[in-house]
Amino acid sequence: MQKLVTFLIFLLIVVLIALVTIPQWAVKKPDKVLIGHFPDVPNCWLYFGLDQGLFEKYKLEPKLIEFSSYEEALDSLQNGRIDCFFSFPWSFLLQEMADTLTEMEGDTVHLQKAIMSFYSTSEKPYGALVVPEKSAITDVKKLSRKKIGVVRHPCAELEALLVRALQQEISPRNVHTESVEKSQVSSLLEDKEISSALLYEPNLVRMLQRGKTQILQEDPISSYLIDAYPLQVACISTSFLTKKSEAALNFRNALEESLQFGDLNEADVRGSLADYMNLTTSESRKVRLPLFETYETIDRDAIQNFADLLTSEGVLPDTLETQGQGIFFDMFE
Template identity: 20%
Template sequence: MALRRSRPGTKRLAALVAAAALLLAGCDSGGTSSPRDGRERLTVAALPLTDSAALYLARDRGLFAKEGLDVRVQPVQQSIQALPALLRGQVDAIASANYVTYFQAYEKGTLDLRILAEGVRIAPHMMDVLVPKDSGLTSPGDLAGKKVAVAVLNNIQSLTLNAILAARGAGRPVYRQILFPQMGPALERNQVDAVHAVEPFDSAIQHQVGARVLLDGGSGPAAGLPASGYVTTSAFVRKHPKAAAGFRRAIEAASRLAAADPDAVRAELPEYAKVTADAARSLHLPAYPATADAAQLRRLIQLMRQQGMLAKDVDPAPLLVT
C-alpha cells in the first residue's frame, strides 16, 4: 500500500516536535545516572493527569526504590513536548504518553518505540465532552461542524470522539487545539462550542464554569480502549535492561494497587495534579490494568487505521517490554 503524501496528524506531529525541541533545548539535566546510594536514577516526563497516578504511587510507596531505582519526575503539559528530550536521552521515559502520538512517531521512523508498561484504559466519564450550561447543544448529534477543543489535534480525544459519534450516526466536529488548563476559560469566552476534557480537568471545568456533560467520552467504541502508557526507546532498553525491567515491575505493582484501592489514587492526586483532596474524592478514574495487552492495543491501531491516523498496520507485540 503506497503512503499518501500527507495524512491527518503527520504535519502537525512534525510541527509539535520541532516546537518542543525549542522548548526543551535548554534542558541539560535528566537521563540515566547512578547516584552514590547505588540506585539507578531515571528521569520520567509526566502530565498532571489521572493517567500518571501509578508513577507517583510507585515513587511514594517505595516501589521504585525496591527495584533499585531513583525516579525523578519532570512535569510537562503535553507528552509530545518530551519527545525531543527522550530522543536525546535527557529523559528516560514518558508517562501518560498518548499512544496515538507515539504510534504515529514510530510509523514515521521518528521514534524506535518501546512500551515499558500500560498506563490507563478508558473508563466511563474519565473524559467528557462539556458544553456551557446554557448551550443550545443538547445531543451528541449537535456536535457536527461545531468547534470542540482537544489538547492535541488528531489524537486519542478526536480518535475516540469520532468513533463514538460514527457509532451514533452523527457527523464530526471541527477540532481546536487548547491545552487542558485553558479549556475552561475558552468555553466561558465562547471561543469553542465544547471541550473534550480529561480528569482532573473534566470535573474542574464542570465545577468552575458550570459546564454540563453532553457526552461521556468513555462510552461506546471508546470503552476499555488503551489510552496511554509508559514509553521509552529501544536504545534505552538495550543499554539499561535491568532498569527497564525494574521500572515495569514497579509500575505494574502500582497499577494493581490503583485498581484495588482507588482511594490510594485519590490521596495521591493532590500531590501532583493541583486538585484538592475534596475534589479528588469525586473524580472519575480511568482503569489501571496491571499488564499491557497487545490485543487491546490492536483495537486502538485499528481505529487509527480507519481514521487515517496510520497509513499501515503496526504490530504492538514486539514493542512491549517483557
C-alpha cells in the first residue's frame, strides 16, 4: 500500500512538472506584428480587426505604431522597423515607384507590396465639396472664380485633379484653389476668401458634425473624372513575407476575416473608429467608409489608368508602367 501511495505521489509530481514546463517549450508564442498607421486615413478594417481581437485569434501579437510622415513610414517599412503600413496615398506610392525605377534604371525589386486598396466612388463617395450653411453658392458652376480650399497632399494631386474634374462645369482657368494645412481645416470656411472646400474623411465628418457646413457636391473627382478614385494603399514588407511567412499568412487571414465580417456590419466598423481616428462617438457613427479591394481583387488596370492620369496632370514626371513591376501582392496563390 505504501508503495502505491509513493508511486501516486511521484506520478502527481511528474504531472505537475509537465503542466508547468510544457508551456515553455510546446506552446508557440504569438508572432509579433509591427503595424504602422497614419490615423487620419481610411484604415477602417484594420482598426475593426484590432478592436475585435481578430489578430490574437490567429496567434498574432499586433503592435500599432503611429506615424505623422509618409516618408518616415516608408523608410521604416523598407528597412524592417515595421512589418506593414496602413496606408499610403496611391499617388505617393506611385511616385516612390517612379523614383526607384529611375534610380535603378528600371531593374528593381520593390520592398513593399500592395495588400489593400481604398477608393472613393460615385456610389460610395469618401469626400465632398462643402460650403458654409448659408452660402449663396448652390451649384458647382457658381464656384467659377471662387477660391476652393484643398488640404495639402503629399503629391499635390488633389488640386490638379479637382481642376480637371470641374472642367465639365467650369473653365479650368476659372477654378481657383488654395492649398491649406490640415491644422487649418476646422476654421477653413471662416476665411471669407475661401468659398468652398474639398474634404475627405475624417475631416468631412468633423466639419459636418460641427454644423454651419453643407455639402455642395459629392466627391467631384469620383463624380466627374475617375469613378473609382484610388485614395490609399496598405502595404506589407517583402522582408516580412519571406522571413515570417507563417505570420504573414495569419495576418492575411485575420485581415480577411475583419473585411468579411465588417463588410456586413458597417455600423460595428464605425463604432470601432473613435479611438483610432480621434473621432467623437457621434462623428464615428456618421463617418463614411470607402470602397475597398484586397490584394486578390485590386483592379490593376484601374491603377495603371490612375498613374497615366497623374502623368498627364504633371503629378508624375514620366509614363509609369505599374504592371509587372512587383508592387502587387501575389503570395498565397
